[in-house]
Amino acid sequence: MQVTDFDPSQASDAQLSQWREVLNAMTEADMPGEPRWQLDQLRDYLSVTMPGEHRYAFVARENDAADSRIIGHANLLLLADDFDDTGVFEIFVHPGARGHGVGRTLLREVARRAAVEGRGTIGVEVIATTPAVDFYDRLGFSRAVVENRHLLAMDRVDWDAVSANAGRVAAGYRLEYHHDGLPDGLLERYAAIKATLKAEPATNIGAWRGSADVQRLRDSLETLKARGLRSHLVVAINEPTGAVVGLTELVVAAQRPTRGDQYDTVVAPEHGSYGLGLAMKARMLTELREHEPQLRDVQTWTAIDGDPHAHVDAELGFRNDVQWYEYETVVSDVLYRLN
Structure with missing residues (x-):
């Protein structure tokens, strides 16, 4: 050898x-x-x-x-x-x-x-x-x-329920979907919520993916694209202030196009009671259905000692299948x- x-x-x-x-x-x-x-x-x-x-x-x-x-x-x-x-x-x-x-x-x-x-x-x-x-x-x-x-099989999704949840956005908020990048006007606000929540123990679960400043966020999105990973992003915006108050990220790799990989999902604590986590992840699934029709499943991870979005995953149909170390x-x- x-x-x-x-x-x-x-x-x-x-x-x-x-x-x-x-x-x-x-x-x-x-x-x-x-x-x-x-x-x-x-x-x-x-x-x-x-x-x-x-x-x-x-x-x-x-x-x-x-x-x-x-x-x-x-x-x-x-x-x-x-x-x-x-x-x-x-x-x-x-x-x-x-x-x-x-x-x-x-x-x-x-x-x-x-x-x-x-x-x-x-x-x-x-x-x-x-x-x-x-x-x-x-x-x-x-x-x-x-x-x-946790895995979610796309052929077992209750699409009526998911579509309904994607539309349940509280007054004063709106959701935006973007793929393969973010418009320049949104980059700074998107990075700002990550920088704020990076220091929050309740939301900093697992490996933080390190795009908490504008340049690193831009580099991260460009690197994903260059490696053949298509990014899908849903953001929650507080309309009175224009601030990004929630986000969820997912990528689909050209090398494994039948599986989606969930990245960060975060909601600012002061906006956590408005159902934004469920609405964002439901909206993500509806967009994947249109833009990535070849997907068979989506995988996500939660900490064993609790995760603020575990109930959201369960409601959408994710099922635990194995532990990762x-x-x-x-x-x-x-x-x-x-x-």
């Missing part, structure tokens, strides 16, 4: 196909109900990052020959700004290559690169029903966050254990 650096922007189409084959084989073995990855804009998805961030990738091959098949791969994303001491990574090993140290070798490369880049910690997301749980438990990773993943470890510690 040989592990080498991998540059997706320069990789051949055949190499990208092998990368995808490993991921889809692992998905088939461990998560058969999950959508398979496609090649559409896969190169962009693996290559493009936010300004200030950097992604390193590695592949494991069967032997030392340059043209031998890829049997595993990993990537490490070095975050920026408030998270410049950490990195997040992923490791995927073909089921047929398990038990031969491929995962450990890839993790060692990830940790070494993180150390070279001066990162103190690294983290990874793991689905609770997969063999990855035992892998990271044995290597001393700690579970920093445990979340419930966010593992983390100190880089020097995992290198010691691996060596």
Whole structure:
């Protein structure tokens, strides 16, 4: 087995196909109900990052020959700004290559690169029903966050009820829908509510997605588009003041076009009694029905110790199906254990 650096922007189409084959084989073995990855804009998805961030990738091959098949791969994303001491990574090993140290070798490369880049910690997301749980438990990773993943099957949506909820907007408010970006006049107001709510413990649940200033928000939306992720945004506006008082975000990836990924949903506390959360998420579903007719389901996450929008998800028909763990470890510690 040989592990080498991998540059997706320069990789051949055949190499990208092998990368995808490993991921889809692992998905088939461990998560058969999950959508398979496609090649559409896969190169962009693996290559493009936010300004200030950097992604390193590695592949494991069967032997030392340059043209031998890829049997595993990993990537490490070095975050920026408030998270410049950490990195997040992923490791995927073909089921047929398990038990031969491929995962450990890839993790060692990830940790070494993180150390070279001066990162103190690294983290990874793991689905609770997969063999990855035992892998990271044995290597001393700690579970920093445990979340419930919920799925909504689009063919089981009560569209009459959803349409009614989307129209139940209290007097003095209006909803706006935008896709693949925001008009310039809305960017500052949109970022302002995120900056305010970022400091609210009751709303800062899970991984905050870091678009709480205008430039970073603009960069975030442009990066999503460049990576092949179509953004869908619904905002609640207080008409007397013009302020954005609520928002919900969702993306659909060209690489997995049958699934929608819910991002942040937030409502300013002083406007939380007007049913805006339900109205916004219902409006989102009606827009997805029109703009993303190929969608089979939508996934979202809630914290196990409570979430202000859990009742909204339940009313719309989301159902809990599995837990997700966010593992983390100190880089020097995992290198010691691996060596």
